[in-house]
Amino acid sequence: xxxxxxxxxxxxxxxxxxxxxxxxxxxxxxxxxxxxxxxxxxxxxxxxxxxxxxxxxxxxxxxxxxxxxxxxxxxxxxxxxxxxxxxxxxxxxxxxxxxxxxxxxxxxxxxxxxxxxxxxxxxxxxxxxxxxxxxxxxxxxxxxxxxxxxxxxxxxxxxxxxxxxxxxxxxxxxxxxxxxxxxxxxxxxxxxxxxxxxxxxxxxxxxxxxxxxxxxxxxxxxxxxxxxxxxxxxxxxxxxxxxxxxxxxxxxxxxxxxxxxxxxxxxxxxxxxxxxxxxx
Amino acid sequence: xxxxxxxxxxxxxxxxxxxxxxxxxxxxxxxxxxxxxxxxxxxxxxxxxxxxxxxxxxxxxxxxxxxxxxxxxxxxxxxxxxxxxxxxxxxxxxxxxxxxxxxxxxxxxxxxxxxxxxxxxxxxxxxxxxxxxxxxxxxxxxxxxxxxxxxxxxxxxxxxxxxxxxxxxxxxxxxxxxxxxxxxxxxxxxxxxxxxxxxxxxxxxxxxxxxxxxxxxxxxxxxxxxxxxxxxxxxxxxxxxxxxxxxxxxxxxxxxx
Numbered sequence: 001x002x003x004x005x006x007x008x009x010x011x012x013x014x015x016x017x018x019x020x021x022x023x024x025x026x027x028x029x030x031x032x033x034x035x036x037x038x039x040x041x042x043x044x045x046x047x048x049x050x051x052x053x054x055x056x057x058x059x060x061x062x063x064x065x066x067x068x069x070x071x072x073x074x075x076x077x078x079x080x081x082x083x084x085x086x087x088x089x090x091x092x093x094x095x096x097x098x099x100x101x102x103x104x105x106x107x108x109x110x111x112x113x114x115x116x117x118x119x120x121x122x123x124x125x126x127x128x129x130x131x132x133x134x135x136x137x138x139x140x141x142x143x144x145x146x147x148x149x150x151x152x153x154x155x156x157x158x159x160x161x162x163x164x165x166x167x168x169x170x171x172x173x174x175x176x177x178x179x180x181x182x183x184x185x186x187x188x189x190x191x192x193x194x195x196x197x198x199x200x201x202x203x204x205x206x207x208x209x210x211x212x213x214x215x216x217x218x219x220x221x222x223x224x225x226x227x228x229x230x231x232x233x234x235x236x237x238x239x240x241x242x243x244x245x246x247x248x249x250x251x252x253x254x255x256x257x258x259x260x261x262x263x264x265x266x267x268x269x270x271x272x273x274x275x276x277x278x279x280x
Numbered sequence: 281x282x283x284x285x286x287x288x289x290x291x292x293x294x295x296x297x298x299x300x301x302x303x304x305x306x307x308x309x310x311x312x313x314x315x316x317x318x319x320x321x322x323x324x325x326x327x328x329x330x331x332x333x334x335x336x337x338x339x340x341x342x343x344x345x346x347x348x349x350x351x352x353x354x355x356x357x358x359x360x361x362x363x364x365x366x367x368x369x370x371x372x373x374x375x376x377x378x379x380x381x382x383x384x385x386x387x388x389x390x391x392x393x394x395x396x397x398x399x400x401x402x403x404x405x406x407x408x409x410x411x412x413x414x415x416x417x418x419x420x421x422x423x424x425x426x427x428x429x430x431x432x433x434x435x436x437x438x439x440x441x442x443x444x445x446x447x448x449x450x451x452x453x454x455x456x457x458x459x460x461x462x463x464x465x466x467x468x469x470x471x472x473x474x475x476x477x478x479x480x481x482x483x484x485x486x487x488x489x490x491x492x493x494x495x496x497x498x499x500x501x502x503x504x505x506x507x508x509x510x511x512x513x514x515x516x517x518x519x520x521x522x523x524x525x526x527x528x529x530x531x532x533x534x535x536x537x
Contacts (some may be wrong), residue, residue, distance in 0.1 A: 059492050082498050090496045097489035102440045103416040106505035113506065114498035122506055142289060142414065144443035158497065 005071040008166055008197050009033040009056060009088075013065035016051055016221075025051040026062065027221035033199065033214075035165075038192055040208035040229075041201040043218035043242050049201045050093070052218070053168045056199075057088040070165075086115055089159035093170040093201075095151035102142040104135065104154055111162040129161045133187060149180025156187060166197045173204065185211075209233060209247035210271040217242055230268055249275050282446075283342065284410050291336040291412040297510045298417035299424065300520060305409040307524045312402050315531035318394050323530070325401035327523065328408040336412045343407070350403045358392045415439045420507045433503045444486070445479065452478055 011031045017024040026048050033039055041049045054060040055067055058074050058081045066073050074084050089111075092098045101107045108129060112122045130136050133153050138146060146154070152172065159167060169188070173181045185207075191198050202208050208215055208229065215232040217225040225238045233239065233246055249272055256262045262278045269275040288294065293301065308324045315321075332338050362384045364370070374383040409418070416436070423432050452475045456462065461471035494503075 054492065054496075057496055059496055078500075085496055085498045090493075092489070092493050092496075094489065096444055097486060098493040100440055100490060100494060100503070101416070101436055101505060103414075103505075103507065105508045106416065109506035110503065111497040113504040114500065119506065126506065140289075142285075142416070143440060144447075145289070162497065 006034060007032045007068070008035040008070060009199075010068040010071070011052070011055070011065065012068070014052070014055060014062045014067065015064040016055060016060055016062045018051075024063075024221055026055070028065070029222055031216065031223050031226065033166075033197065036192070036195050036197055037213045038188075038211060039197075039199045040212035040215045041199060041218060042203065042205070042208060042215060042244060043224070047218040047242075048221040049218055050170055051221075053090055053170060053199070053201070056166070056168065057090060058084045059090075082115075086162060087164055088166045088168065089162055089164035090168045091152075091155050091159050091170065091172060093172075093174055095148070095155040098155045098158065099143050099151060102144065104139045104141070104143065104146075105130075107143070107154060108135075108157045108161050111158055115162060125161055129157045133157050133160070134183075147180075149176050149183070152176060152180060152184060153187075156184070160191075164196065166199065167191055169198065169200045171201050171203070173202065173207075205233075205244055206247050206249065209250065217244075229270065248272075253278075284346070284407075285415070287338050287342060288411055288414050291338060293331065293336045293412040294414065295510050296412070296516065297512045298413050298421050300512060300516055301409060301413050302418070302421045304520045304524070305405045307520075308527065309402055309405040311524070311527040311531050312398055312405065315527075315534050316394065316398060317530060317534035318397050319534070320527055320530050321394075321397040321401040323527065325397065325404050328401070328404040332404075332408050332411050338411050343411075346407055346411075347400065347403065350399065354396060354399055358395060361395070362388055362392045364388075416507065420509070429502060436503070441486075445483065448482055449475060449479055 009032070011029055014026050014029040015024055016026040025046075029048070029052065041052075043049060051060060055062050056069075058067075058076060061076055068074070069084055069087055074080060099107055101110070105126065109122055109126045112125050117125065130139055133156065135150075135153055135157060138150050143151065143154070156169075156172075172184050172188070176184065188198055188200070188211075200208075200212075210229075212229055214226060215229050216223055217232060217238055219238075219242055224242060225232050225235060229247075230250075233250055236246070239246060249269055253262065253269055253275055256275075256279075257264050260280075262275070262280060266278075269278055308328070312321050312324050329343070333340050333343050364383055364385075366381050366383050367379065368383075369376075369381045370383045370385040372384045372386045372389045374381045376382075416439075419432055419435055419439075422435075423429075453461075453471075456471045456475065460467070461474075462468040491499075
């Protein structure tokens with residue numbers, strides 16, 4: 001397998017329609033994602049984010065177009081799909097849709113066993129992931145006694161145990177409390193440090209602006225705009241079309257620059273902390 | 281059922297090897313029923329009580345409440361054996377009603393007592409297992425016993441999703457209640473129907489989503505998982521062997537005698 005391809009994911013003219021729906025969920029979508037990047041996917045509900053994600057590991061087979069992983073088109077055979085799903089992991093939005101076992105340990109071991117690992121390797125890997133994500137404090141509780149945030153951590157461990165190259169998180173912060181949102185975000189940072197490409201659907205513009213290398217704005221099954229956060233956020237027209245607000249830090253920075261409260265030298269601050277440091 | 285599930289996760293015997301507990305419970309159950317000896321039954325009942333309440337630290341009040349559930353059935357079942365309508369009074373007791381007697385024999389009284397203690401101690405074996413062993417551990421033992429994988433998988437999924445189903449149902453019911461959905465009998469019935477159909481639709485959505493999630497982790501038709509197992513302890517095995525041997529001896533003795 002090629003590993004040195006610059007583009008880890010390429011989608012070409014992707015179209016997908018659900019049975020009985022007149023409007024396609026994906027409509028001639030084109031997108032390339034660089035290896036090791038942090039990409040935020042934004043756009044309203046029904047803009048096609050989730051469907052696109054499901055196409056990326058072969059759960060949905062596009063009606064038209066194709067998906068290339070590491071430069072190789074997905075082969076929709078048993079072996080081909082196994083390979084794609086090992087490389088591209090999805091953490092689903094609703095942990096209750098993903099966790100099938102009441103036991104945390106069993107749950108996490110599922111993915112790696114499917115990759116054909118022997119018992120000892122699998123056990124080591126499962127225990128390593130449990131330690132890494134701080135799951136050990138609640139691993140003896142049944143899934144139905146876990147909080148939403150704890151279930152989310154288990155859902156992430158489910159995928160992490162399979163050592164994916166690309167990790168997709170579908171609105172990971174949805175219905176999490178601030179504490180677990182923070183934990184999940186820290187984990188995401190760690191993933192990037194390891195060289196995993198992270199694709200994340202989110203509605204949190206402030207977070208996406210600070211976190212992402214690239215933001216992809218989706219609208220009606222197409223990519224409306226893709227680019228560096230600053231580039232996307234400066235485009236008021238597309239923001240308006242997708243009902244997104246400009247990041248607070250950017251708005252504040254521009255107003256403060258106008259009034260001479262911050263130095264206009266250097267890069268545009270991407271988080272509130274960065275802005276604070278720039279105050280004159 | 282939910283109560284038992286909650287209690288078993290807190291049991292002091294939870295981390296004892298599941299196979300040990302399983303073997304102990306099943307063997308004791310078999311001896312109880314096979315011997316139909318009151319001594320065996322009493323011994324088993326007592327031991328289960330001491331283990332579950334003493335070692336497992338299951339609150340006594342809960343334990344008694346749980347044992348009362350089958351007791352009601354037993355009561356209803358044994359009344360028919362014990363009491364007879366007859367023109368002649370029998371030796372245990374007799375109440376005269378006109379020319380008839382509401383009466384029972386000493387033999388049937390003893391029979392009923394033996395039935396009670398046997399049934400209760402048999403149930404206590406099952407309670408011992410379910411109050412001190414988590415469902416996932418029990419399933420693991422069944423898997424080791426080579427029960428068909430399909431059956432185990434089904435039980436595993438049912439156990440996981442029954443709680444989700446209950447959660448969803450209670451959320452819907454709360455939402456209905458807050459809109460006066462159970463104002464009177466008619467609306468109550470209608471609300472219940474609406475809830476049932478909503479649950480059905482949600483279950484289908486959920487099962488589709490689950491299938492996608494499983495597939496995305498390379499699901500190929502069999503669910504393979506690893507479990508954490510507790511080590512088998514020599515001392516525990518010794519006690520189990522000792523206790524079951526005692527039961528065996530009493531059983532043999534009571535059959536010969």
